[in-house]
Amino acid sequence: MVTADKTDSGLIFAADLGGTHLRAATVDRCGRIHSRFKQNTPQVADATAIVDAIVKAVHEFQKGEQITAVSLVVPGTVKVEEGAVVKAPNLPCLDGFRLAEALSSRLELPAVLENDANAAAVGEMWQGAAVGCKSIICLTLGTGVGGGIILDGKLWRGVDGAAAEIGHMCVDPFGGVACTCGSRGCLEVFASATAIVRMTREASPRYPDSVLQGREDLTAAMIFDAGKADDELALEIFRRMGMYLGIGLANLINILNPEMIVIGGGVVNGWDLFEKHMHQQVEERAFPSLAARVKIVRAKCGDDAGLLGAARLALPS
Ligand SMILES: [Zn+2]
Numbered sequence: 001m002v003t004a005d006k007t008d009s010g011l012i013f014a015a016d017l018g019g020t021h022l023r024a025a026t027v028d029r030c031g032r033i034h035s036r037f038k039q040n041t042p043q044v045a046d047a048t049a050i051v052d053a054i055v056k057a058v059h060e061f062q063k064g065e066q067i068t069a070v071s072l073v074v075p076g077t078v079k080v081e082e083g084a085v086v087k088a089p090n091l092p093c094l095d096g097f098r099l100a101e102a103l104s105s106r107l108e109l110p111a112v113l114e115n116d117a118n119a120a121a122v123g124e125m126w127q128g129a130a131v132g133c134k135s136i137i138c139l140t141l142g143t144g145v146g147g148g149i150i151l152d153g154k155l156w157r158g159v160d161g162a163a164a165e166i167g168h169m170c171v172d173p174f175g176g177v178a179c180t181c182g183s184r185g186c187l188e189v190f191a192s193a194t195a196i197v198r199m200t201r202e203a204s205p206r207y208p209d210s211v212l213q214g215r216e217d218l219t220a221a222m223i224f225d226a227g228k229a230d231d232e233l234a235l236e237i238f239r240r241m242g243m244y245l246g247i248g249l250a251n252l253i254n255i256l257n258p259e260m261i262v263i264g265g266g267v268v269n270g271w272d273l274f275e276k277h278m279h280q281q282v283e284e285r286a287f288p289s290l291a292a293r294v295k296i297v298r299a300k301c302g303d304d305a306g307l308l309g310a311a312r313l314a315l316p317s
Contacts, residue, residue, distance in 0.1 A: 010068035019090025027311035119309030121148025141267035190244035242274030246281025264299025
């Protein structure tokens with residue numbers, strides 16, 4: 001692979017390859033985004049079409065900008081040293097594929113690969129809520145629950161690059177709901193957008209007066225809006241969600257003693273509805289001195305956390 005020229009002053013082409021969209025941006029070494037790009041992720045059985053789409057996007061950017069490296073984040077497990085995707089459930093054609101190497105040889109640029117939630121943690125520490133921190137935990141509450149852990153300034157990837165699967169920490173061992181990972185009672189089945197919709201459907205028979213009754217097209221955003229208008233069903237769901245989230249955070253606080261926990265993703269729109277219940281569990285379960293020390297805050301980078309983190313990871317440290 002081509003190695004980065006550390007004196008370069010050009011831009012990083014950072015891409016966030018999701019199951020639905022491929023989003024990309026050019027980012028400079030100060031974290032400023034110069035240009036953006038978004039298209040649907042090619043839905044194919046062959047990794048080559050994905051490589052082609054990224055290469056085409058880079059060539060478009062290169063008409064007006066000097067790109068010195070490419071950095072890609074994917075929703076799955078990656079082997080960073082090999083630039084290979086191990087397993088990406090929403091993009092199965094990439095499983096086992098050396099994506100960074102394929103891009104690097106086609107573009108003649110250095111290329112790096114990282115897990116999207118890990119990159120989001122790096123992005124928040126570089127340009128977001130955790131600027132100046134050294135040890136943080138970052139949770140992304142979206143369709144699923146992603147996690148990234150940075151300890152003493154370094155991403156904790158684990159021996160196989162699969163660390164920080166915070167969404168699959170068990171918070172309800174007995175009678176817990178089945179999770180896609182094969183376990184039961186994972187944080188993801190209580191604190192993701194998917195979970196909020198499921199819990200609302202499950203609880204709705206007990207709330208016949210709820211505005212959410214009979215809604216086939218239920219989304220987490222709708223439930224959040226109902227909660228803001230004091231709908232009892234929606235308030236109960238965010239209470240439960242906050243409680244389980246707080247149990248998970250208390251575990252993390254006791255194990256890792258972080259200075260900050262940053263929470264991002266679409267579900268954070270309901271922050272005012274779940275915050276109190278989350279803090280209550282943290283106070284009840286975490287060591288008091290550790291709970292008093294940690295700041296639990298909303299993410300600041302929004303959808304750009306992964307892109308910014310990707311760019312940072314491609315810059316010299
Ligand atoms: Zn799970």
